[in-house]
Amino acid sequence: MATHDDVARRFGQFMPIDGKLTMQRPLKASRMRVEPNTLFPLSMDPNALFRYTAMGISYDTCVAMLVYNRHIAHTELWLHHNSFSPSTRRHKDMYRSAYASQCRATNTEPRIYHTNTSSTFNTNLRHHSHMHSYIHGRVEHYMIQAAHRGVHTATRLQSLRSIVNYTSTAIRHMTVDIPADCIDTTMVQEFRGYIAMAETMMQTPESIKAAAQGWLALNDITPRTY
Numbered sequence: 001m002a003t004h005d006d007v008a009r010r011f012g013q014f015m016p017i018d019g020k021l022t023m024q025r026p027l028k029a030s031r032m033r034v035e036p037n038t039l040f041p042l043s044m045d046p047n048a049l050f051r052y053t054a055m056g057i058s059y060d061t062c063v064a065m066l067v068y069n070r071h072i073a074h075t076e077l078w079l080h081h082n083s084f085s086p087s088t089r090r091h092k093d094m095y096r097s098a099y100a101s102q103c104r105a106t107n108t109e110p111r112i113y114h115t116n117t118s119s120t121f122n123t124n125l126r127h128h129s130h131m132h133s134y135i136h137g138r139v140e141h142y143m144i145q146a147a148h149r150g151v152h153t154a155t156r157l158q159s160l161r162s163i164v165n166y167t168s169t170a171i172r173h174m175t176v177d178i179p180a181d182c183i184d185t186t187m188v189q190e191f192r193g194y195i196a197m198a199e200t201m202m203q204t205p206e207s208i209k210a211a212a213q214g215w216l217a218l219n220d221i222t223p224r225t226y
Helices: 003-012 085-106 131-145 153-176 184-203 204-220
Strands: 030-037 050-058 059-071 074-082 112-115
Touching: 003 030, 003 050, 003 074, 003 085, 030 184, 050 085, 059 085, 074 085, 112 153, 131 153, 131 204, 153 184, 153 204
Parallel strands: 074 112
Antiparallel strands: 030 050, 050 059, 059 074
16 A cells, blocks of 8 residues: 555645646545545646645645646645644645646745635635635634733734634735736735735734724624623
8 A cells, every 4th residue: 555655745746737637647645645636737727816726635635636737837845834733734744745847846936825625615715805814814713812801912923823824814815926807906905005004003913902892892792702
C-alpha cells in the first residue's frame, strides 16, 4: 500500500505545464488519498478563471486542492481554512510541502490561499460573493467582543486587529491574480471600510467599547450581553 508520503508527492505532481496535465492516476493510503480531475485536459472552459486539477483528501474531507488559474497560467494551492484534528493538520502540511517542493522543482512561485475548499469548490471560489457573509460575520463577532463589559483594553484591541487581519486576507483572496473585470470592487471597498473603521477605533483605545456598541446598534445587532 502507498504511504502518506507517496500520496503527498503524487498530489504535488498534478501541476499543469503550459496548461497541460499528464499525471492522471489517483493514489490512496490508509488515511490520505489524491483524487485527480480526469476531465481537466479535455474540457478547459476558455471562460473559466479557475479549474482544479486534484484534491488532497484527509480521511473523507478535502483539505487541499490544486487549482489552475487560467489568468496567470499558474497552479495555486487552496487549503481548507479549518484546523481539524492534529492528524489532519499534518496531512495539510504534507500537501503544502509537496506543492512547495514541486514549485521549487519547476522554478515557479508558490501561491497559497486558505479558503473553504470542498468537492463543490465552484461555489467557493476565492473571489466569490460568499466572502461577503463570511467577513460580515467575522466583523460582527469581533465587534461584539470589543463591546463586552469588563474586558481588558488589550482584548478589545485584539478584536479590532482580528477584523483587520481577516478582512485584509479576504481582499487578497479577491484581488491577487484576478482579472480586473472579475473583481467585485463594491465588496472590496466595503471591506476596506471595515479595515479603516477598526484602525480608527484603535487610535483611541478608551472609546473602543462605546464605538463598538454604536456600530452594533447602527447595524441592528443585539448581542446577548455587553
